[in-house]
Amino acid sequence: MFKAEVKSETLKGVVNIISTLVDEVKFTVGSEGISLKAVDPAHVAMIELRMEAGAFESFSASDTEIGVDLDKIKDVLKLAGSGDVISMEQDEDHGRLVFRIGNITRRMNLVDTSSMSDPKVPQLDIQSSILVSAGELQKGIRAAETVSDHIALTADADFFELSCEGDTDSANLRLEASMLERLDVPGRVRSLFPLDYFSNLIKAVPADTKVEIRLDNDYPVKIKFPLADGNGGVDYLLAPRIESD
Amino acid sequence: MFKAEVKSETLKGVVNIISTLVDEVKFTVGSEGISLKAVDPAHVAMIELRMEAGAFESFSASDTEIGVDLDKIKDVLKLAGSGDVISMEQDEDHGRLVFRIGNITRRMNLVDTSSMSDPKVPQLDIQSSILVSAGELQKGIRAAETVSDHIALTADADFFELSCEGDTDSANLRLEASMLERLDVPGRVRSLFPLDYFSNLIKAVPADTKVEIRLDNDYPVKIKFPLADGNGGVDYLLAPRIESD
Amino acid sequence: MFKAEVKSETLKGVVNIISTLVDEVKFTVGSEGISLKAVDPAHVAMIELRMEAGAFESFSASDTEIGVDLDKIKDVLKLAGSGDVISMEQDEDHGRLVFRIGNITRRMNLVDTSSMSDPKVPQLDIQSSILVSAGELQKGIRAAETVSDHIALTADADFFELSCEGDTDSANLRLEASMLERLDVPGRVRSLFPLDYFSNLIKAVPADTKVEIRLDNDYPVKIKFPLADGNGGVDYLLAPRIESD
Numbered sequence: 001m002f003k004a005e006v007k008s009e010t011l012k013g014v015v016n017i018i019s020t021l022v023d024e025v026k027f028t029v030g031s032e033g034i035s036l037k038a039v040d041p042a043h044v045a046m047i048e049l050r051m052e053a054g055a056f057e058s059f060s061a062s063d064t065e066i067g068v069d070l071d072k073i074k075d076v077l078k079l080a081g082s083g084d085v086i087s088m089e090q091d092e093d094h095g096r097l098v099f100r101i102g103n104i105t106r107r108m109n110l111v112d113t114s115s116m117s118d119p120k121v122p123q124l125d126i127q128s129s130i131l132v133s134a135g136e137l138q139k140g141i142r143a144a145e146t147v148s149d150h151i152a153l154t155a156d157a158d159f160f161e162l163s164c165e166g167d168t169d170s171a172n173l174r175l176e177a178s179m180l181e182r183l184d185v186p187g188r189v190r191s192l193f194p195l196d197y198f199s200n201l202i203k204a205v206p207a208d209t210k211v212e213i214r215l216d217n218d219y220p221v222k223i224k225f226p227l228a229d230g231n232g233g234v235d236y237l238l239a240p241r242i243e244s245d
Numbered sequence: 246m247f248k249a250e251v252k253s254e255t256l257k258g259v260v261n262i263i264s265t266l267v268d269e270v271k272f273t274v275g276s277e278g279i280s281l282k283a284v285d286p287a288h289v290a291m292i293e294l295r296m297e298a299g300a301f302e303s304f305s306a307s308d309t310e311i312g313v314d315l316d317k318i319k320d321v322l323k324l325a326g327s328g329d330v331i332s333m334e335q336d337e338d339h340g341r342l343v344f345r346i347g348n349i350t351r352r353m354n355l356v357d358t359s360s361m362s363d364p365k366v367p368q369l370d371i372q373s374s375i376l377v378s379a380g381e382l383q384k385g386i387r388a389a390e391t392v393s394d395h396i397a398l399t400a401d402a403d404f405f406e407l408s409c410e411g412d413t414d415s416a417n418l419r420l421e422a423s424m425l426e427r428l429d430v431p432g433r434v435r436s437l438f439p440l441d442y443f444s445n446l447i448k449a450v451p452a453d454t455k456v457e458i459r460l461d462n463d464y465p466v467k468i469k470f471p472l473a474d475g476n477g478g479v480d481y482l483l484a485p486r487i488e489s490d
Numbered sequence: 491m492f493k494a495e496v497k498s499e500t501l502k503g504v505v506n507i508i509s510t511l512v513d514e515v516k517f518t519v520g521s522e523g524i525s526l527k528a529v530d531p532a533h534v535a536m537i538e539l540r541m542e543a544g545a546f547e548s549f550s551a552s553d554t555e556i557g558v559d560l561d562k563i564k565d566v567l568k569l570a571g572s573g574d575v576i577s578m579e580q581d582e583d584h585g586r587l588v589f590r591i592g593n594i595t596r597r598m599n600l601v602d603t604s605s606m607s608d609p610k611v612p613q614l615d616i617q618s619s620i621l622v623s624a625g626e627l628q629k630g631i632r633a634a635e636t637v638s639d640h641i642a643l644t645a646d647a648d649f650f651e652l653s654c655e656g657d658t659d660s661a662n663l664r665l666e667a668s669m670l671e672r673l674d675v676p677g678r679v680r681s682l683f684p685l686d687y688f689s690n691l692i693k694a695v696p697a698d699t700k701v702e703i704r705l706d707n708d709y710p711v712k713i714k715f716p717l718a719d720g721n722g723g724v725d726y727l728l729a730p731r732i733e734s735d
Contacts, residue, residue: 168599
C-alpha cells in the first residue's frame, strides 16, 4: 500500500536526478519513506536516493515495490503548476499508480519490477571531502563542455579544481579554500571522469544546494547532497576514466 | 469595397482560430461586418465566424468577397507590436489587400475565391449545454495528450468530464456543477472526438473565454464562444468518432 | 603583447557584428587599440572595425596580430553573465589566447594569420547621407523578409525608404525626414541589395544605435555606426545587386 501527497517541485527535483541515469526505476516503499538504488545500463554510475516521510505533504504506506516509467511521471509533472500538490495512490487491484492534480486524474500502469534487482553498493573509504555549491560546479561544467568529453577533478589542501584539456583548448575552474563550504583534503587527489555523466547530474541539482564531493586518485567519486529540505538525500557514485597522458 | 482598422490582438485571435482548420479562407464582407464558413479538407469540422463592425476600430465596406492566405496574415501580425492598430484596405484594381502598421506598408495578392463555395451548415438541435472556461478545457487536454488520440466528452446532471483511455494509461478531468458557469444537461450524454481537432481549437481560444459546449450521444458537438469582446463569435461543429468498445 | 579587460556586453556586440561576415578573423593589435578588416568569402561585403583602448576596462598592448575563431569566442561569452568583465591575455609562448571570467580560465589556440591578408578598402565618395536608428531599419527588414531576397534602399530630399517586391506581394517602410536623425540627400538615389547581408548586419546592431547610411545609384552602400559608447566604430560596405526591371 502506498498513498502520498507531494509538492510538484519536490517530485520534479527527484525525477530530474534519477532520469539522468535510468528510464525506468523501482522504488522500495516502506512505512518510513521510499528509496531506490539504480545503475545506468553502461554501469558507469550508481545512484542511491532516499525520500523520508517528511519529504511528503502526507505519507501512508506499508512495504511494497513500485516500478515506474520516469517519462510518464514527467508528463504528469507538466500538468502541475508551481506550488501544486500532487496526490499519488497505488491501485493494487489494477497494478496502477493514480495521480491527482486538482480536478485531473491520471492513471498509469506500473512497470513490472520482478526483473529489476537492486544493485550492490560498494563500500568505499574516501578521505578527501569538499563541500561546494552546485552552482559553482555548473559554471565549471559550462566552461568544460566546449573543450572535451572528460573532466578532471583535482583537490589539494588549498584548492579544488575542475579542469578539461582538449586538443587545442583548455578550460578550468579553480576554487580556493575560501570559496568553498569545506575543503578537507589530506594530500593532492585527482581523477578523470566522463563529462556527460557528471554534467547531467550536477545540472539536475538546484544551484544553491551544497554538494559533497569525496575524491581520491584514479578512483570513483562519491557525490552526496540533500533532497526535499533535508528530508531525503542522494549518494551518487561515478567511475573514473583512465588518464592516458 | 473594404477598409478597416483592427487591433492586432483581435486579428491575431481570429486568425489563430481559423487556421486550426484551413490555410486559405474566403471572408464574406458586408456593411455590417465580415463572416466566413469553412470546413477542413477531411470534412471533420466546420467553422462559422462573425466579426461585426464593432469588432474593428473603424470599418467601412460594401458587399464583396476577400480570399486570403492565413500564413501571410500571420506574417503581417508578426510586424505588429502589442497594442498596435493594423489598417487593411482592399485594392480592387490590383486584386490586393494592403496592410499598414505604422510606417510599414505590406501589399499581398488576394486568393481567388471563385472555387471556394460556402459549406452548407447543418441545423442541429442539441439539448445539453455546458458553459466552461477555455482554461479548464485546456487543462484536461494537456492531461489527455500523452494518453490517446481521442477524447471523450461526458456530461450528466451533476458533472462534465473530459476523459481519455489509452492501452495502459488513462486521464480525465472532472468538473462538478459548481465549477461550471452553466450545466444544463437533461440526462447523461457522451461522445468521442479526435483529440487533435478539439485540442487545436480550444488552445487557440483565450483561457478566460467562456465556451459553450452543446453535447449529445455519438453526435457532433457544437462549440460556441464570443470574439472581440462580444462583437463577434464562433460556431464550431466537430464530428464524433465511433466508440469501439 | 596583448592584455586587456572588456565588458562581456561590449565583446559580445563586436563578435556578433563580425560573425555576420566571417568565421575566423585577424585582429591587428597596437598600443592604441585593436582593428580588423575582413571580406566575406563571396566578396559581397567588407567590414572595417576599430576598438580604441577606451572601449576596454583596461588595455595594454604592443604591435601584434591575433587570429581567432569567432565561434570559440561565442562559447566564452556564454560563460559570462551580464555585467561580467572578461580578461584576455595573449600567451605568446604557446600561441594561445587566455580568457578569465571570475574563477574560470579558458585557453584557446590562436588561428594562424600568415595566410590572412588585409583586404584593400576602396575609397568611395558618396554624397547622400541618412542617419537612422537601427531599430527602424530592423522593422523594415522584418516586413521585407517574407516577400523577397532583395531589398531596395531609396532616398530623396524628403524621405528614406526600404522596399521589397516579390512575385505576388510587396512590403515597404517609408520614413519621412521628420522621422530621421538626418536626411542629407541632394537628389533621388536608389540601389538594390541582398537582403540576407543587410538583415544579418542590422539585426546585430543594438536597436538604439544611430546608423549612417551613405547611398548612391546602383552603387555600394556604406553603413557606419559607433561601437562601445563611441570608443570604436564600424564601416561596412555592401555591394549592390543589378535591378532587372
